Amino acid sequence: MAGKFEVYEDKSGKFRFRLKASNGQIVASGEAYETKAAAKKGCESVQKAADGAAVTEV
Numbered sequence: 017m018a019g020k021f022e023v024y025e026d027k028s029g030k031f032r033f034r035l036k037a038s039n040g041q042i043v044a045s046g047e048a049y050e051t052k053a054a055a056k057k058g059c060e061s062v063q064k065a066a067d068g069a070a071v072t073e074v
Contacts, residue, residue, distance in 0.1 A: 019043065021059040023052060031055035035062070 023033045030048035033055050037043050044062065049055040 021062075023055045023059065025052075033059050035059075 019035055019037045021033050021035055023031060026032050026048065028048070030050065031052045031054065032048055033046040034042050035044040046055065046058045046062070049058060
């Protein structure tokens with residue numbers, strides 16, 4: 017099973033997303049968004065940016 021994005025409402029009423037690995041561990045989380053639609057767009061942005069992204073050591 018692949019990882020998944022979860023969109024949820026936080027305690028302050030803002031929407032956030034988190035990326036969970038297949039083992040359930042949170043591997044990334046997003047900022048607070050005013051709307052659920054904006055949080056979903058944040059997920060899409062991460063998916064696009066990560067597609068083919070190189071791993072570099074700094």
